[in-house]
Amino acid sequence: MSREATSRAGGTSRGTGGVQPPLLAVRGLRVSYGAAEVVRGVDLTVAPGETVALVGESGSGKSTTAHAVVGLLPRGGRRTAGEVVLAGEDLAAGGERALRARRGSDIGLIPQDPYLALNPVQRVGRQVAESLLIHGLADRAGARERAVELLAQVGFDQPETRARQYPHELSGGMRQRVLIATALAAGPRLLIADEPTSALDVTVQRQVLDHLERLTRDRGTALLLITHDLGVAADRAQRTVVMSRGEVVEAGPTNEVLGGPRHPYTRRLLAAVPSLAGPRLAAPRAARTPDGGPLVVADRLVKDFPLPRSAGGRRLRAVDGVSLTVARGETFALVGESGSGKSTTARIVMRLTAPSSGTVTFDGLDATALTGEPLRRLRRRMQIVYQSPYASLDPRFTVAESIGEPLRAFRVAGRRERARRAAELLERVALPASALRRRPAELSGGQRQRVAIARALALEPDLVVCDEPVSALDVSVQAQILDLLAELQRELGLSYLFISHDLAVVRQIAHRVGVMRDGRLVETGTTERIFDEPHHAYTEELLAAIPGRRTAGQPR
Amino acid sequence: MNGVNGVTRVAGTAPHQAPSPPAVTPEAGRLAARLGYWLRRPGLVLSVLVVGAVLTAAILPELFTSRDPLTGVPAEKLRGPSAEHPFGTDQLGRDLFARTVHGAALSLRATSLAVAVGLVAGSAMGLLAGALGGRVDDVLMRCADVLLAIPALLLSLAIVTALGFGTTRVAIAVGVTSVAGFARVMRAEVLRVRGTVYVEAAHAAGARRHSVLLRHVLPNAAGPVLVFAAVEFGAVVLAVSALSFLGYGAEPPTPEWGSLVSEGRDYLAGAWWLTTFPGLTIAATVLAANRIARAWEGEER
């Protein structure tokens, strides 16, 4: 599989008008970890003031490329070839000390995870101003003042107060804004942002990216934006570079790359992205079974969690009066951001958590008060698939044991029969029978999720609760799993209660959608209605925040 | 960089396949990987050899020496190390190497007994606390706190005071001091595993409580607890030999590692080998045991 990229990758773009020399030029960059080469001859340019998106799936080498530019490879990583030129100067020429002088002052880095990237024992203001002190651009008092100004610029209301707080007192979105202020402090000409918003909710993501866009535009700072999200690239970048397996497979103006991809990889990547416009997977609703009646009815569910006093109240109402129904053979999706109560609702329906009040009726049977053996028997009819396929399988169990566990629990089959059924189920989820004897560590993320689905199907349940089943997976794998779920529904007449934060995924798979916010179900309706004519303001806001809805690649 | 408005063209494109399941690692590959693991860790290999030798000496001392550890040749007293007496001889002309080799049996028996006491009592305590929770958990863990509050050596000294001297009593005294550690590790592991998604998934799949406990929780919690036993092994060798050095272990002339060092004290100025070699044996054993425990710990993660 040789994919030698005959790169005549564009130096400049229409956005910056032609003849300027690039601010950053990466040529023939190669990076290895031990014997494994993860970046294999990457060429890349960023013009002054330009925003370039570097996109790819996990393991494509995009993040390693970004770190190699600033000379901050993790231990074990080695740059084996290539040069990195910033404004005509080779960054590696002067050695570590010279490179250190450029970090922070000429190149700013915005790290991936705002929850971990701030020093937890230092006040925020001090961290924002640190690069000014390092590069001798201000004295202590001056740096403190500058920090407050910078915090105001990234949109904090009370910058003086914020500067005196510790990171744990701020939300994720606030922390990412602090990190933007930090990276901008010494006025670098180039910012490198490594998946700056992938740990954040979609509405917060939009806010943070808006701030980033405004600040880089106002200051004429160039931005190299590393992202797995093609929508973000489409919205924010003038040029897009696509990486796969350590190589650049395609580069050019964003609207050309994403509008008319030439490389098959880019095409497949784009096709896999669940979009708000493309075809849908949800099967036409199965013909109503004669005995009618919905499978699940949840009525006015409430769930309170006790709270520590410092957090303000006596209790947190995680779920607040949620009523919903799931019909037979239907996918009902609950969408919402983190903390909206969607997962708690699903856990109540599954009877993994008891509601504070309200009732759950399963196929006409009141399941709310069931405990012990009757509850266990009910579990035969409803199963769950979790978000993380890494965590939901016992690392010591073989695939056959994991899939066979529900059969064993209900003594449906003897040992030999169980093995046969496990092989059948594996085939059903498109895994080879040779996987039966493997343990989870030997499988990829997508394969594990298939195993988890096979386990959920073992007892031929009526309802499968899917709790963010694809959000831990790369887009191309995501698409395969969604296909599988839709196919299984068509064949087996399953009902899904599908939990997701990703509206595009929900649009593909769901028949009906409920939008949750702060524990309340703000709006319910058919998928078409919710997406085409949302009634509630929050639904509109959510839809507007989805990246990829601006015209791709247009200069802002 | 040249190229204007260029979209990179890619030559020789092959369509990506959907990721295929990894091929089963051939047995030969596994063997090579395992061999490579040991070759890259010469210190670990040496440690395994040392511990193996010490264990063998404890069970079959005759393999290492044919000399009697208890009777000496007065004419050969206080001889330095030589080919005939690799560790030299003591004030009664007894061969120190034979005494050290035979001492392994008693010292290791005490160590094993102490670790067993800690492992069995501590794990049971931790398992009960972690599995039952609530009031039981509170009471058991407060007991563990108290066991930890008295410095280990002082607690074993108190037990020795009450029970009297001797190798077995010393072993029990040292074992009691390690109960709390085992209890904490076991409880923490049980709680950790009980909190994992795969345990919830097992419940959701309809598995019964006791079945989840036996099939998921215990096997996954046992690994770290056994690693802790390996880590404790070295510390227990040291604690047992310290009590033996202080004179609370076996009655002389029975050889025991700690008491051998103690016996050599009186000849410190003249016969350096009397303290050096038995002490070196203890240090080497503990070092090797700790190295193995650390490697195991790394594997377990």
Place this chain on the structure above:
Amino acid sequence: MARFLARRIVQSVLVLWASFTLAFVVLYLLPSDPVAIMAAGGGEASAVTDEQVAELRETYGLDQPAWRQYLERLADAAHGDFGQSVANGEPVGRVIAESLPATLQLAGCALLVAALGGGGLALAATWVRRGWLRQALLSLPALGVSAPTFWVGLLLVQLVSFRWGLLPAFGNEGWDAIVLPAITLALPVGSVLAQVFAKSLRTALAEPYAETAWAKGASPARVHLGHAVRNAALPPLTVLGLLLGNLLAGSVVVESVFSRTGLGRTTATAVNSQDIPMVLGIVSFGALVFVLANLLVDLLGPLLDPRLAAERAERAVPA
């Protein structure tokens, strides 16, 4: 904070009470007969007549039921009265107070050596870039925790005192006599500190916030001392709190090796003569040291990490 402190003090008192109870159970209620042990005075249980035993029972209140003895001893202990030594009839409290200063001096020096040596070694090991040197530095603590204290002490005496004649081998006289014992006592504690600190430093340096600092152009000194050390300090501090009691207990061995007088020596003598009231007093004192050390560590924690302070403010609320 005041609420947290009050709760911790109550907890400490409870732990002390429980430790005393445990020691009492071990020493007085284990199958062996304390009077026989005491009368025998460590071994030869021969020439003691029945009258003498009865007399002893009365003297030490052992003719009374166990719970009664326990309550009386507990009430006395609460006032600092641990009874009289069986060996020489002196009050236990006074014997401990008299032998304590020498041991405190020794343990204090050892603590200093352990903290500076262990901390310095850990910092050096994470600082150096050369792989083999780092490995060498990191393997030193493993040697330190593996060597028996008594053996290290004897080796030092052999080399430093006998062969090179640099420092005195035995006794309490003068400051030069404390050097070898302090090093010996510090070795295991310092090695554990070095291991824990090196590990937490490595963890801190691998955290994304360290990368944020590097990305600002910070020098190694700034990243290590300005960011990593404070984040990495809590685990070694906690371990130090747990090990302080071990310094006290370790003096039993070290004072025996170097023929020093002090609490450790007193302890060994008490165990040898199976002086039960004395042992009970010393064990309770050991628990007191442990409890105080941990209280101190708990109070220092929030100064290092603001998140701890926030957590405590939450937990202090009565449930």
